[in-house]
Amino acid sequence: MTTLMINGKQYELDAEDDMPLLWVIRDIAGLTGTKFGCGIGMCGACSIHLDGELVRSCMMSFGAAKDKAITTIEGLGSEQGLHPVQQAWIDKDVSQCGYCQPGQIMAAAALLRENPNPSEDEIRTKMTNYCRCGTYLQIFEAVKQAAQLQGEQS
Amino acid sequence: MHANDLELHAQGRSTFVDDIAPPAGLLHAFPVVSTIAHGLIASIDFSEALACSGVAAIMTAADIPGDNNIGNVETEEVLFAEQTVMYQGQPIALVVAESEHEARHAAARIKVDYRELPAVFDAREAHRQGLHIAPPRIFSLGDIEQAWQTCDVIVEGKTQSGAQEHVYLETQTALVYPLENGGLRVVSATQSPGMVQRVIARVLKLTMTQVEVDVLRLGGGFGGKEEQATAWAAIAALAASRLQRPVKIRLSRSDDMRWTGKRHPYDADFKIGLDRSGKILAYDVNFYQNAGAVADLSLAILERTLFHACNSYFIPNVRASAVSCRTNLPPNTAFRGFGGPQAMFVLEAAIFKAAAALQIDAAEIQRLNLMQEGQAFPYGMPAIECRAGLCWERLQENLALSRRQQAINDFNASHRLEKKALALMPICFGISFTATFLNQAGALVHIYADGSVGVSCGAVEMGQGVKQKIGNIVASTFSIDRERVKVESTNTSRIANMSPTAASVGADLNGQATLLACRQILQGLKRVAAGLLDIEAKADKIVIEQERVYFNGQPTAIGWNQLISEAYLSRTALSAHAHYATPGVYFDRSKEQGRPFAYHVYGCAAVEVTVDCLRGIYRIDEVAIVHDGGKSLAPEVDLGQVEGGLMQGLGWMTIEDIRHDSQGRLLNDTLTAYKIPDIHFAPEINVEFVAKDNPAAILHSKAVGEPPFMYGIGVYFALIKAIQAFNPAFEPEFTAPMTPEKVLLALYAES
Numbered sequence: 001m002t003t004l005m006i007n008g009k010q011y012e013l014d015a016e017d018d019m020p021l022l023w024v025i026r027d028i029a030g031l032t033g034t035k036f037g038c039g040i041g042m043c044g045a046c047s048i049h050l051d052g053e054l055v056r057s058c059m060m061s062f063g064a065a066k067d068k069a070i071t072t073i074e075g076l077g078s079e080q081g082l083h084p085v086q087q088a089w090i091d092k093d094v095s096q097c098g099y100c101q102p103g104q105i106m107a108a109a110a111l112l113r114e115n116p117n118p119s120e121d122e123i124r125t126k127m128t129n130y131c132r133c134g135t136y137l138q139i140f141e142a143v144k145q146a147a148q149l150q151g152e153q154s
Numbered sequence: 155m156h157a158n159d160l161e162l163h164a165q166g167r168s169t170f171v172d173d174i175a176p177p178a179g180l181l182h183a184f185p186v187v188s189t190i191a192h193g194l195i196a197s198i199d200f201s202e203a204l205a206c207s208g209v210a211a212i213m214t215a216a217d218i219p220g221d222n223n224i225g226n227v228e229t230e231e232v233l234f235a236e237q238t239v240m241y242q243g244q245p246i247a248l249v250v251a252e253s254e255h256e257a258r259h260a261a262a263r264i265k266v267d268y269r270e271l272p273a274v275f276d277a278r279e280a281h282r283q284g285l286h287i288a289p290p291r292i293f294s295l296g297d298i299e300q301a302w303q304t305c306d307v308i309v310e311g312k313t314q315s316g317a318q319e320h321v322y323l324e325t326q327t328a329l330v331y332p333l334e335n336g337g338l339r340v341v342s343a344t345q346s347p348g349m350v351q352r353v354i355a356r357v358l359k360l361t362m363t364q365v366e367v368d369v370l371r372l373g374g375g376f377g378g379k380e381e382q383a384t385a386w387a388a389i390a391a392l393a394a395s396r397l398q399r400p401v402k403i404r405l406s407r408s409d410d411m412r413w414t415g416k417r418h419p420y421d422a423d424f425k426i427g428l429d430r431s432g433k434i435l436a437y438d439v440n441f442y443q444n445a446g447a448v449a450d451l452s453l454a455i456l457e458r459t460l461f462h463a464c465n466s467y468f469i470p471n472v473r474a475s476a477v478s479c480r481t482n483l484p485p486n487t488a489f490r491g492f493g494g495p496q497a498m499f500v501l502e503a504a505i506f507k508a509a510a511a512l513q514i515d516a517a518e519i520q521r522l523n524l525m526q527e528g529q530a531f532p533y534g535m536p537a538i539e540c541r542a543g544l545c546w547e548r549l550q551e552n553l554a555l556s557r558r559q560q561a562i563n564d565f566n567a568s569h570r571l572e573k574k575a576l577a578l579m580p581i582c583f584g585i586s587f588t589a590t591f592l593n594q595a596g597a598l599v600h601i602y603a604d605g606s607v608g609v610s611c612g613a614v615e616m617g618q619g620v621k622q623k624i625g626n627i628v629a630s631t632f633s634i635d636r637e638r639v640k641v642e643s644t645n646t647s648r649i650a651n652m653s654p655t656a657a658s659v660g661a662d663l664n665g666q667a668t669l670l671a672c673r674q675i676l677q678g679l680k681r682v683a684a685g686l687l688d689i690e691a692k693a694d695k696i697v698i699e700q701e702r703v704y705f706n707g708q709p710t711a712i713g714w715n716q717l718i719s720e721a722y723l724s725r726t727a728l729s730a731h732a733h734y735a736t737p738g739v740y741f742d743r744s745k746e747q748g749r750p751f752a753y754h755v756y757g758c759a760a761v762e763v764t765v766d767c768l769r770g771i772y773r774i775d776e777v778a779i780v781h782d783g784g785k786s787l788a789p790e791v792d793l794g795q796v797e798g799g800l801m802q803g804l805g806w807m808t809i810e811d812i813r814h815d816s817q818g819r820l821l822n823d824t825l826t827a828y829k830i831p832d833i834h835f836a837p838e839i840n841v842e843f844v845a846k847d848n849p850a851a852i853l854h855s856k857a858v859g860e861p862p863f864m865y866g867i868g869v870y871f872a873l874i875k876a877i878q879a880f881n882p883a884f885e886p887e888f889t890a891p892m893t894p895e896k897v898l899l900a901l902y903a904e905s
Contacts, residue, residue: 032172035323042824074166087164090160097371098168099323133798134800
């Protein structure tokens, strides 16, 4: 049994060291907001934060994640409410099927944490998650909105 | 708090099939599939697999209690191959085990011995060998033989358009629970719950009433889950039924890409004749559709190809033939546009080639031949409320097109290694299922004692926002707060015999049924209100406005909650089911004439590109669109559909390049090898909606799911123009996709 810190809570988890973190999060910890899209780190649907860094959890092993603090989409907000990125996503009607969006939101939150005022090119560089429904233009708008919201809140 | 879908998605709280908490006793199903494209199964050795840990059962066609047939209404398709395999990826057997890992492990240890047979992968080759799914069909108008005599210029050519992988982010998944009395509850990521229900009943020798299919939402469909979710649901159902334990199946991305069908590749021959001014007088086209191994929806898709052979143009003399060719690939299937894009690509290629022969711009020919009010499509239906010209003109104005073109010309004159170009793409897409019997839907509306309203219908939510539209219809018909309305999952026990959510008509059909059901209840509510007001119930004098009863235009003391409470106490029906069938649509296949569509959607796009003439890479700078959108049921949803559809169309024409090896094995079975549009690819998109009322559809809206895909065709011709600005000797071969590699070769091609 290994203890893993997810969203500020300790989880006791029984899994092999080489199990991809994505499956530990989904199947063992039961947090299903993080999605499987490709299993090879290409689509970004599995994006989480590991000690604040954006990571594609399908490409990280359980063993490598021990002793680190994980944040999933479920833990992005706080008692105060939604994360500015989540609020912007809602305000800008971004989601179509919604499947890729938790990953998109985690990527956007990581971007704005490092770079509170990104240019369009900087947004493109970080937001490499796939969206087959094609919501990219709305994602741009939402990231800009979130940057503004975040600026207002601080 | 009652959260809507946007809120659920943003918090990771929206549930997809694989998110459902695993029930106790869950088993995992993993299919064993053919590793050759065509052959006989000589023998199968299960012994090693049966000895693997965790294996609960291994099943084949011999274990099917009913029919080994998962085909739709008109066609047959085996669930498990018995003697013959017809494509790589065809299911042969099923392993059921305690874990997905153990199922996969055991499946890999099943040894199939094949006797290979010759295989065909190319549509023209299949045609040469007479391998047809059905006899060819021909649509004609006018007298084409006569027409050639009157033409000043005639050009001929060939085209080829490629397959396209759906890449719905949620792969094929199903979860099946056994119920009492041999029943099953199936949670399937399908666009066709009705088909899944019918097929499972047939395969397991159950009645449809014993099979309940429920769909909450899909993580993308795009047509890939219209027919092809069925096999996986049937496999899981077979296991669950036999073992009386819940069974889940979930394909990995690679397995999904390898084992499921794609958009149909098409080969075509064209011959087009025009007068000197650019008026098209005659068009002869032969389409060769690459169907894959089994019919699936190939014939319906072929039919739509014929219906859209002339796109947005009036051509007085047409002969369009189309044949569906059987190849040893996974059966190709529905994908946004459904054969329409493939048809339009050919005509645009013909126009492009004709323009070169006439030494005019292709846009001249496009403009001159746009459909006008009352002119006939080759299938006999006239263009009514035709907006082809309107959208074209409006786009010209919005873009100040002649100035834009001048700016492009100036850029090209002053830049040696970068060239820009712009191409226009008008579209016209018919709305209704071409199979008339599918144009029906049912809706069930319940008003509960607390005033909340639940609505069920046959529309599956896959990101196209249909549930939002259905909920909006309920809220606006009753004139109540949208928060009171819950749109239920799509469930076969609530709605029977559903058509698939496809053909862009989910909102049209189900919205109309919903409206009818609400109006039924509303009649009763008005009688109740009249009773409370102690007046005669004159329907036109009593209205509900913003949750309050109004009489003669004046607000009364009766609010929604009281009205519902009184309705219940007075034993007035607070529930209704309604059925809708699109009126006036019919098609006579013996004559290939009729009125198959309720209406058409028009539009025009301008696609601008910049090509790096050193590297062959390119950027799609901007797409400007004027789209015939009707009176929108949800404007933000429609904008999303236009942008998303366009994005897929652009991808189809440029970077999405499906390849197989000589054995029919898919070479791009991962997202590293198959490229779909990402944020770098996304151009600036500017959409103007022409919001004219469409009385032919629900609340005067227009269907929007598929038409925008076809705007993407414009990028192909923009790229050719840009290439020719650098290399005037380049003669296009009209094979799509126009990948950066092809662009590079074209830039340096010698004549």
